[in-house]
Amino acid sequence: xxxxxxSVKPIPDIVVGRLPFYLRTLRSLAAEGRDIxxxxxxxxxxxxxxxQIRKDLSYFGEFGKxxxxxxxxxxVGQLRRILxxxxxxxxxxxxxxxxxxxxxHYHGFHDRGFEIRMVFDSDPAKIGQSLADFKIGDMExxxxxxxxxxxxxxxxxxxxxxxxKVADLLVKAGAKAILNYAPTALxxxxxxxxxxxxxxxxxxxxxYYLES
Amino acid sequence: xxxxxxSVKPIPDIVVGRLPFYLRTLRSLAAEGRDIxxxxxxxxxxxxxxxQIRKDLSYFGEFGKxxxxxxxxxxVGQLRRILxxxxxxxxxxxxxxxxxxxxxHYHGFHDRGFEIRMVFDSDPAKIGQSLADFKIGDMExxxxxxxxxxxxxxxxxxxxxxxxKVADLLVKAGAKAILNYAPTALxxxxxxxxxxxxxxxxxxxxxYYLES
DNA sequence: CAGTGTGAAGAGGTTCACAGCG
DNA sequence: CGCTGTGAACCTCTTCACACTG
Numbered sequence: 001x002x003x004x005x006x007s008v009k010p011i012p013d014i015v016v017g018r019l020p021f022y023l024r025t026l027r028s029l030a031a032e033g034r035d036i037x038x039x040x041x042x043x044x045x046x047x048x049x050x051x052q053i054r055k056d057l058s059y060f061g062e063f064g065k066x067x068x069x070x071x072x073x074x075x076v077g078q079l080r081r082i083l084x085x086x087x088x089x090x091x092x093x094x095x096x097x098x099x100x101x102x103x104x105h106y107h108g109f110h111d112r113g114f115e116i117r118m119v120f121d122s123d124p125a126k127i128g129q130s131l132a133d134f135k136i137g138d139m140e141x142x143x144x145x146x147x148x149x150x151x152x153x154x155x156x157x158x159x160x161x162x163x164x165k166v167a168d169l170l171v172k173a174g175a176k177a178i179l180n181y182a183p184t185a186l187x188x189x190x191x192x193x194x195x196x197x198x199x200x201x202x203x204x205x206x207x208y209y210l211e212s
Numbered sequence: 213x214x215x216x217x218x219s220v221k222p223i224p225d226i227v228v229g230r231l232p233f234y235l236r237t238l239r240s241l242a243a244e245g246r247d248i249x250x251x252x253x254x255x256x257x258x259x260x261x262x263x264q265i266r267k268d269l270s271y272f273g274e275f276g277k278x279x280x281x282x283x284x285x286x287x288v289g290q291l292r293r294i295l296x297x298x299x300x301x302x303x304x305x306x307x308x309x310x311x312x313x314x315x316x317h318y319h320g321f322h323d324r325g326f327e328i329r330m331v332f333d334s335d336p337a338k339i340g341q342s343l344a345d346f347k348i349g350d351m352e353x354x355x356x357x358x359x360x361x362x363x364x365x366x367x368x369x370x371x372x373x374x375x376x377k378v379a380d381l382l383v384k385a386g387a388k389a390i391l392n393y394a395p396t397a398l399x400x401x402x403x404x405x406x407x408x409x410x411x412x413x414x415x416x417x418x419x420y421y422l423e424s
Numbered sequence: 425c426a427g428t429g430t431g432a433a434g435a436g437g438t439t440c441a442c443a444g445c446g
Numbered sequence: 447c448g449c450t451g452t453g454a455a456c457c458t459c460t461t462c463a464c465a466c467t468g
Contacts, residue, residue, distance in 0.1 A: 047397060200321055
């Protein structure tokens with residue numbers, strides 16, 4: 001029987017997934033000029049219970065003051081550290097269609113820790129053209145350029161039919177996180193994280209609850 | 213947002229949320245010319261266990277044949293019926309910035325049960341302009357026009373600062389489902405469903421797992 | 425005999441409730 | 447007194463395992 005390693009309680013992924021929303025809400029409170037909040041107020045704003053907020057935060061430390069609440073700038077700093085967005089990550093975008101262009105023009109990423117630094121597409125008509133501040137590169141040189149720049153985060157905005165092939169290339173280029181906008185599931189090696197964005201799936205989730 | 217009912221055991225919201233992905237995968241299999249599949253194959257494609265697939269489907273009926281598997285066209289039809297996307301829903305889009313324009317140009321919604329029929333914006337410079345097949349309408353007439361058309365689904369692509377006000381108007385117009393692209397939580401009355409899309413939150417979820 | 429459907433067991437996540445501290 | 451942090455209880459979801467069937 002192999003020995004079990006000392007049980008280090010891992011933090012549930014579902015908890016990690018809520019932290020960006022806590023951070024988002026706290027920054028919104030800060031923008032309103034607030035300095036202190038409580039688990040109750042945060043929960044109300046987020047549609048969660050105060051107990052859940054406290055329990056989630058307690059996985060990472062003791063950030064509040066009993067009887068008082070949470071200092072907003074301090075908690076923002078802690079969450080940015082925990083989520084590793086107390087820096088700006090360089091990102092590669094693959095796909096320069098309508099969606100890719102909208103992503104490239106979106107200015108909301110920088111403030112939350114991300115900056116697109118390269119854009120690639122396979123369409124010869126697009127290669128060499130300008131998009132936002134970038135020149136669209138070709139797929140043949142993509143792997144080398146991404147690897148050379150040590151970029152580890154990718155956004156994938158190509159058709160579903162091409163998504164897996166491009167994902168394989170991104171992994172080869174050293175990507176460790178892929179935000180997948182293509183409506184298809186990606187297979188990636190262990191150690192690579194994928195998050196999917198599928199608006200139509202969300203829509204279909206909602207129609208279930210509609211009266212016909 | 214689980215919908216409660218006193219008499220019948222409600223189907224878990226998390227199960228409903230997976231159905232669109234089952235449907236998506238089944239249609240992809242159908243497009244490959246396949247006619248039969250199994251819970252094992254579906255699970256592999258989706259990164260889920262076969263038991264989960266079977267259990268989820270069993271909430272809605274007995275769709276498979278023991279020893280054989282699932283008939284793909286039949287199961288596609290059942291899922292479309294369950295999710296109420298065996299029809300095309302009319303949708304109103306509010307917000308004609310970069311994101312709104314990308315959404316309006318995206319052709320992937322129709323095939324999955326949705327068709328944008330109206331677009332509105334508050335920017336006088338945009339009102340009256342054309343976007344895809346539509347003329348951008350003003351916010352003042354939005355409520356009446358949406359109500360008159362009996363549209364119950366909205367996509368919200370306005371800045372976070374305006375999102376709640378617009379959501380209130382949409383509810384007043386009779387919206388029962390809102391796909392919220394703004395990075396802020398919406399407060400809506402019971403009976404209205406909201407689904408949120410926040411790519412930056414997904415990105416921050418992934419950075420947690422990256423080595424610094 | 426391959427693969428579904430499903431109770432039961434097991435894991436995992438949420439809420440409770442209260443000690444403890446500012 | 448107000449609000450956090452946290453074991454314990456509770457509840458929900460997932461996985462197991464097997465009877466059953468085409």
